[in-house]
Amino acid sequence: MSDRPGRTAYAPVTEMVVRDLEAILGASGVTVDEDKRMAYSADETLPRFERDYPADAVCFPETTEQVSAVMRYANLNLIPVTPRGAGTGLSGGAVPAHGGIVLSLERMNRIIEIDAVNRTLTTEPGVITSEITRAARERGLFYAGDPCSGDISFIGGNVAENAGGNKVIKYGATGQHVLGLEAVLPDGRVVEFGGKRRKDVTGYDFIHLITGSEGTLAVVTRIILNLLPLPRRVTDLLVPVPDIGSAVRLVSLVMTEGGIVPSSVEFMDRQSILNVEKYAGMKVPFSEDAGAYLIIQLDGMDRSSLWRDAERIGDICAGNGALEVFVAEDRSSRDRIWRIRRLVAEEEWTGSMPLLSKEDIVVPCGAIPDFMNELPTIARRHRATYNAYGHIADGNIHLTLFPEDAAGPEDLHDRSDRLRRDLYSRVESLGGALSGEHGVGLKRAAYTPMFLNEAGIDLIRSVKRAFDPNNILNPGKIVPHA
Ligand code: MLT
Ligand code: ZN
Numbered sequence: 001m002s003d004r005p006g007r008t009a010y011a012p013v014t015e016m017v018v019r020d021l022e023a024i025l026g027a028s029g030v031t032v033d034e035d036k037r038m039a040y041s042a043d044e045t046l047p048r049f050e051r052d053y054p055a056d057a058v059c060f061p062e063t064t065e066q067v068s069a070v071m072r073y074a075n076l077n078l079i080p081v082t083p084r085g086a087g088t089g090l091s092g093g094a095v096p097a098h099g100g101i102v103l104s105l106e107r108m109n110r111i112i113e114i115d116a117v118n119r120t121l122t123t124e125p126g127v128i129t130s131e132i133t134r135a136a137r138e139r140g141l142f143y144a145g146d147p148c149s150g151d152i153s154f155i156g157g158n159v160a161e162n163a164g165g166n167k168v169i170k171y172g173a174t175g176q177h178v179l180g181l182e183a184v185l186p187d188g189r190v191v192e193f194g195g196k197r198r199k200d201v202t203g204y205d206f207i208h209l210i211t212g213s214e215g216t217l218a219v220v221t222r223i224i225l226n227l228l229p230l231p232r233r234v235t236d237l238l239v240p241v242p243d244i245g246s247a248v249r250l251v252s253l254v255m256t257e258g259g260i261v262p263s264s265v266e267f268m269d270r271q272s273i274l275n276v277e278k279y280a281g282m283k284v285p286f287s288e289d290a291g292a293y294l295i296i297q298l299d300g301m302d303r304s305s306l307w308r309d310a311e312r313i314g315d316i317c318a319g320n321g322a323l324e325v326f327v328a329e330d331r332s333s334r335d336r337i338w339r340i341r342r343l344v345a346e347e348e349w350t351g352s353m354p355l356l357s358k359e360d361i362v363v364p365c366g367a368i369p370d371f372m373n374e375l376p377t378i379a380r381r382h383r384a385t386y387n388a389y390g391h392i393a394d395g396n397i398h399l400t401l402f403p404e405d406a407a408g409p410e411d412l413h414d415r416s417d418r419l420r421r422d423l424y425s426r427v428e429s430l431g432g433a434l435s436g437e438h439g440v441g442l443k444r445a446a447y448t449p450m451f452l453n454e455a456g457i458d459l460i461r462s463v464k465r466a467f468d469p470n471n472i473l474n475p476g477k478i479v480p481h482a
Contacts, residue, residue, distance in 0.1 A: 010098055010472075011078045013056035021059055021101070024069045029060045040102045043089035045443050046355050047409070053095050053442075055082070055102040062107045064182060064190060064221040071219065072188025074101060074472055081186075082474050083215040085125065085157025088149045090358065091441030093161060093214045097476030103219065105156050112222070114139050118196045119227040120179060125156020125220050132225070141227040144171035146264075147437075148345060159220050162212030164437030166264040166297075169393040171228075173437065175211040180224030183210055186217075186468040196224060209463070214439050215474045217467040231263075231299035233306050236334045238326040239317050240290035244269065245369040246321045247292045251393050252365065253316050254296065260309045264297035265393035269372075272344045272387040280343050286323050294392070295337055344389045345398070356384050356401040356416045361427045362436030365395045371430055372397075378426065382419040396436035399423075424450050440478045448479050 011017075013032075021030045031037070040058045041050035061067045074081045080100030087094055096102050108124035114135060115122070121136055121143060129150040136143040147158055147165035157163070159181070164173040171177075180194035193206045210218050241247045244267070251265050268276075273287050284293075296313060300306045314325045328334045363371050372388065379386050383404040390398040401419065403412060424434060424447055434444055434451050449457055460479050464471070 043087045043094045045092045049095040055096045058102045060107050067184045068188045075187045083219045085154035088153040091439035091443045093441035120196045121225045142230040145174045160215045161439045170263045177226045182222035183218035183220045186473040234299045236328045236337050237296040238337045239294040240286035240323040243291035244372045248368045262296045263299040266295040267392035268293045268389040272389045276343045359399040360435045360438040362396045363430045363432035367430040446480050
């Protein structure tokens with residue numbers, strides 16, 4: 001069998017296959033109900049994928065042994081399997097591109113242990129990320145992974161995508177918190193890498209190969225996470241600035257001259273703020289004059305050192321063109337600031353509008369002003385409007401692009417492709433990458449060759465073959481079919 005089969009190379013999910021799966025999982029562990037199959041065939045990527053890539057069956061394993069048995073069966077019978085967390089992904093990573101089985105990890109939802117001595121938390125993959133944060137906090141410890149979808153995403157999905165989010169500048173993306181993994185290989189064998197130990201150079205670093213592999217190499221069934229001391233104090237600053245160039249300069253000065261590493265530095269462009277004001281019916285201060293807004297968050301152990309840092313940042317901002325600095329120490333003012341940021345990313349309005357694309361590009365921070373200055377020209381060339389926001393200290397910019405005019409779905413598809421190629425070639429020439437944190441998945445697989453040369457693409461395919469010679473685990477992702 002070729003390593004990149006078309007759908008016809010896979011075996012169909014027949015009634016007999018369903019009966020075999022029920023023998024492994026019990027009758028309640030498998031469904032072929034049409035509504036369920038549709039619901040489990042899309043994530044939050046727009047436009048939605050379920051009509052183009054419907055699953056044939058959805059499985060709900062409860063143990064590693066069951067995951068292993070399903071994978072062994074699927075591998076022997078050449079049935080594609082797509083692992084799925086909470087379905088909050090933004091790149092089609094959990095979409096069954098070749099049909100077959102969607103393997104939902106939602107019933108593997110136990111936090112197994114918090115070990116205060118070793119500062120670790122061991123969990124199954126189907127636990128909501130914010131529950132992990134809460135459980136650690138109750139023990140006076142801190143899980144620093146903080147994807148924006150933390151209240152709805154699963155930790156397993158965060159590991160699969162190496163989710164980033166709001167605290168990467170200080171604490172790193174999900175992979176930096178993963179100390180150990182148990183995972184099921186496509187042929188059903190169970191492997192364990194890492195553990196509670198803090199160092200390990202025994203062999204290749206499979207933890208960080210599997211983390212971020214978008215569920216294409218193995219199904220993660222248990223995760224050991226690193227915990228930190230819990231920061232007792234948090235302060236947020238909202239800083240309107242005249243333009244994006246000033247925002248980038250300020251972020252750099254805070255860290256170099258100020259010697260401060262904030263726990264978050266987020267930005268929203270003027271259009272993002274105008275959208276929030278319009279759709280949420282709220283007024284954001286300085287929205288008439290500001291070209292962009294920064295949210296800077298500081299965390300630490302005591303109030304006085306946080307206050308000193310906030311003052312230092314205030315001085316740097318005042319000396320470098322900021323229009324104002326709002327400091328929020330109490331919970332409700334801080335929540336008000338973050339509500340603006342959350343609303344910017346909400347699908348409430350974008351979901352109902354024709355969309356060209358939602359992008360997640362990343363460039364070196366110093367290249368952000370060039371990129372943002374060229375955006376209006378690129379957008380004009382494709383008759384698009386846009387708003388931009390994201391994780392400025394990581395160089396990670398989320399762009400939501402709309403057609404300026406009315407357009408049908410076919411037209412949107414072609415225009416989106418042309419626009420994205422144009423955008424990506426500029427991103428690549430600035431030293432950037434296709435996706436900072438949302439992943440390549442199905443949505444961006446065709447564009448990976450714009451960023452990796454042939455040798456790089458070949459290596460991805462060889463690694464995939466080494467794990468999954470029959471190409472049954474989440475096929476159709478990350479690189480284009482040859
Ligand atoms: C965010 O930063 O808000 C998230 O990555 C999600 C999004 O952009 O929709
Ligand atoms: Zn983000």
